[in-house]
Amino acid sequence: MRVGFGDVAAVKTTADMFAELDDRFGGDHARHATVQYLSTEVTPLLRGQYTEQVGRALFSTVAEATLLAGWMSYDACRHGLAQRYFLQALRLAQDANDRRLAGSILSAMSHQATFLGRYTQAATLARAALMGISPVATPTLRAQFHAMEARALARTGDVRACEAALGAATHALASRNSDDEPEWISYFDEAELAAEAAHCFRDVNSARKAVLHAENAMSGSHVRSDFFATMVLADAHLRAGDVEEACRVALDALDLGEQLKSARCVSYLTEFRRNLAGVGTSKDVQLFTDQVREHRLWIASDERVGA
Structure with a gap:
């Protein structure tokens, strides 16, 4: 099979479509279709004949698509499968000599490690991402890698190091030039x-600081990301002692996430419910639970909280 740039463009366009579905509806919505496409349509291309230029473009594009499969599997909380896709994507990026993409894959692995409670590993992966591509790192990539390190450090309770990493991320992002950034980091x-x-x-x-930042985190264009930010805002209000506002914001999140098929979203909601249970029953809590008991994500979280 002869492979050309047209084949690479077709993979890119199809992967972009799957990425949009993932963003709007969650990782479990089109994960099977994405994996099947990679297996039946994309893998044979890697065994085809192509020039060196086409080969580099092909391997980079397939690495991006495989990274997406990893993110979708992670979002579905199929963590072993996600790790295998991340490692496969990393090998493809390395074969393409695409160091920036390889760094982004390490960053994704850091994100998952934090979610799984492997905070030291997560911080190490974020630092490896930054060091590994330092000569070719763009400001946005540096910002994202510093942010991943901060996420891990926050979970370890190292406030000073976390704030330093966040400061480095803010400083890096302020110097970005969109024209010089890879398309896949533009989000x-x-x-x-x-x-x-x-x-x-x-x-x-630091509940008040969390509220301040969460209020600035709504993009309006990324449904799942906005759900996460809204749930963090609800949890921050709860930790600040404002139960009524926490419930109001959580209701907004559930309305926003009604179409999402995402086990990670269920995890965020489960954590909020456990924290809410810790403040006891009140009129606000009772009203909130009456309003949300038929929401799909709420029903999905019932089993996790032992309801």
Whole structure:
């Protein structure tokens, strides 16, 4: 099979479509279709005949698509599968000599490690991402890698190091030039960084700072990211002692996430429910639970909280 740039463009366009579905509906919505496409349509291309230029473009594009499969599997909380896709994507990026993409894959692995409670490993992966591509790192990539390190450090309780990493991320992002950035990192903007900071300050129990950053984290264009940011905002209000506002914001999140098929979203909601249970039953809590008991994500979280 002869492979050309047209084949690479077709993979790119199809992967972009799957990425949009993932963003709007969650990782479990189109994960099977993405994996099947990679297996039946994309893998044979790697065994085809192509020039050196086409080969580099092909391997980079397939690495991006495989990274997406990893993110989708992670979002579905199929963690072993996600790790295998991340490692496969990393090998493809290395074969393409695409150091920036390889760094981004290490950053994704850091994100998952923090979610799984492997905080030291997560911080190490984030630092490896930054050091590994230092000569070719763009400001946005540096900002994202510093933010991943901050997320891990927040979970370890190292407030000073976490704030230093967040400061480095803010400084890096301020110097970005969109024309010089890879297309696949364009999503990481001020709203995304605010969301990362909100997670960090929530995790170090700086509830008011978490509220401030979470309020600046809504993009309006990324449904799942906005759900996460809204749940962090709700949790921050709860930790600040404002139960009524926490419930109001959580209701907004559930309305926003009604179409999402994402086990990670269920995990965020489960954590909020456990924290809400810790404040006891009140009129606000009772009204909130009456309003949300039929929401799909709420029903999905029932089993996790033992309801």
